Amino acid sequence: MRLFIGLPVDDEVRRGLSSVRGFLLSNNFPLKIVEPANYHITVKFFGECEGNVAKAIESTFCEIPVPGGGELPFSVEGLGAFPDVRKPSVLWAGLNADHDAIMRLYRSVDRYAANFHFKEEKREFTPHLTLARVKSGRKIAGDLLKYLESNRQTHFGESSFKRLALFSSKLTPEGAVYTELKSIAF
16 A cells, blocks of 8 residues: 655645646646645655555554644745756645744654654655646746746745645556545644
8 A cells, every 4th residue: 555644735725726737737748737636745655555564554643743733824835846947857836834833743754654664754854735747758848937937936825734644545547546544633
């Protein structure tokens, strides 16, 4: 079973990004566009987990300590790409949130994952919402590059994270199908 831990987003975020999705769909860009129902912030990706490990993660997930204080407000700010806008593999929308609270949550999840022998992430955690993946070996240019650059600081809306969730991910020819297995309310 493929598993990951993430922060689900609500319809307000989906509506705020609808113009971006419309632009991506209206052109013949070399992209695999993420369905809005699959929008989330990945906190920890486990990948394929053997049956016993998957069961252990699912049965102990609600033990992850999460920061107190209720919902975590955020705004969706700007567009960008990883690893670089000139040679991207992922197009994303950025997040502006309480950095300390997000990092405490991230470290808590990373410590939890270590219990199952998943390595701590060495890269800095950069919360983002994946909008599309660039098809292998393809580059972006022209209108898409201009669009990303002209929307580097565009405000797409505000909301709040209400829970941390454990998801399963099933790969299909039409794209990934995510199922929320458990959640911890903030």
